[in-house]
Amino acid sequence: MDEMIGLKEKQGMLLSYLDDYMLTGGFPEVVVKGVDQQGYLKTLFDGILFKDIVKRYKVRQPQRLYDIGLYLLANHSNEFSLTRLKNIL
Structure with a gap:
């Protein structure tokens, strides 16, 4: 059961990362340098x-x-x- 909770947390974090990627286009300059x-x-x-x-x-x-x-x-x-x-x- 603890593994399922951990997976849900990881899934939420991964979806958040995916949202950021979709917004920034995956360009490092935008993410790292805040361009x-x-x-x-x-x-x-x-x-x-x-x-x-x-x-x-x-x-x-x-x-x-x-x-x-x-x-x-x-x-x-x-x-x-x-x-x-x-x-x-």
């Missing part, structure tokens, strides 16, 4: 988009790519089609 989560994620998104993708592939309309990226992030759990993306732009 602003939204600002950090925006910096990562902008860096990947503009420094990696736009620069590497010489994207001619970076603002459109940025808009597509924001749309996909905001609607990550929804189905979408290329036609819908085209209409959004």
Whole structure:
């Protein structure tokens, strides 16, 4: 019976850790250094988009790519089609 109580306590602790992970995205900088989560994620998104993708592939309309990226992030759990993306732009 004591083992069951211990498991319940551990389960609660693990669920708490999972909640923290889901909120912080698992990025060590956010957890360890206490960095602003939204600002950090925006910096990562902008860096990947503009420094990696736009620069590497010489994207001619970076603002459109940025808009597509924001749309996909905001609607990550929804189905979408290329036609819908085209209409959004």
